[in-house]
Amino acid sequence: MNGIEIENISKSYGATLALDALTFTVQPGERFGLLGPDGAGKSTLFKILTTLLIPDTGRASVAGWDVNKDFATIRRHIGYMPGRFSLYPDLSVAENLNFFATIFGTKVKANYELIRPIYEQIEPFSKRRAGALSGGMKQKLALCCALIHQPKVLFLDEPTTGVDAVSRDEFWVMLGELKKAGITILVSTPYMDEAARCERVALLQTGKILALDTPANVVNAFNQPLWAVRADNYYQLLLDLRQASFTERAEVFGEFIHLTTHTGTDRESIVAYAQSGGHGNIVVEPAKASIEDVFLALM
């Protein structure tokens, strides 16, 4: 059993309740996404599951081992890529990899097949200091280092934060490959668009789960009328729409405003409202909800 079980886990820092009786399960071999804004409690949960922090209450197990009692065993069988840079900047790419293999009592050669597709991309720079790598390359090396002992469960805390769009995309392709190797993956991200690449996601806010399901089901649960709206003066339109009697929410969404309205509001009344406010080049189209819309609605 390579999954993760979390039961009623709470953790406070002084008066701040970071995790509030959290309960959920990650299935063996699943790629599970934890979505939430800064301060939602993602890192705290990762620290508990990787045995770096003890919960105040509740219990959790990783690959069948209890986080409090079996911490030494868990540490040997998990890979952890913390949010912040976890490599040794003055060691070269190859030296970092060797170092991580050594502390887990193994050799790079013995586990090379698992990391080959990722490592091959940074191998031309194997002699370069890790501190001198680009963001995308650092991320690939950190992933190789987290995998070099063939972990059963992989914890990735905001692995794509601060990485360019192409590298982010490549990273998710790599995670897809790791799934084929049967590794359970718990990954946190503040980027809503990445959620669709997980099998299930949990939306976390102030230590509580707001929703937990497949990305498709999370989106399908959104049952309010949603419109993509824009006009010449974007910000004035946003302010005006927030005052309209038909408006539930109006949020910035790329070049459009995502407008959630009360049921029964039609396109014509939105256009008429914008015209009465003096707006020009008004576009109002029905929109398909994204995970971000669901999150904003639940918040």
Ligand SMILES: Nc1ncnc2c1ncn2[C@@H]1O[C@H](COP(=O)(O)OP(=O)(O)OP(=O)(O)O)[C@@H](O)[C@H]1O
């Ligand atoms: N060592 C600490 N001492 C005091 N408060 C803390 C500590 N670590 C985290 N917190 C607080 O606990 C809450 C949850 O923080 P946590 O770092 O787990 O969230 P997060 O979702 O990972 O966000 P971020 O991406 O900003 O790290 C926040 O309110 C944070 O300010």
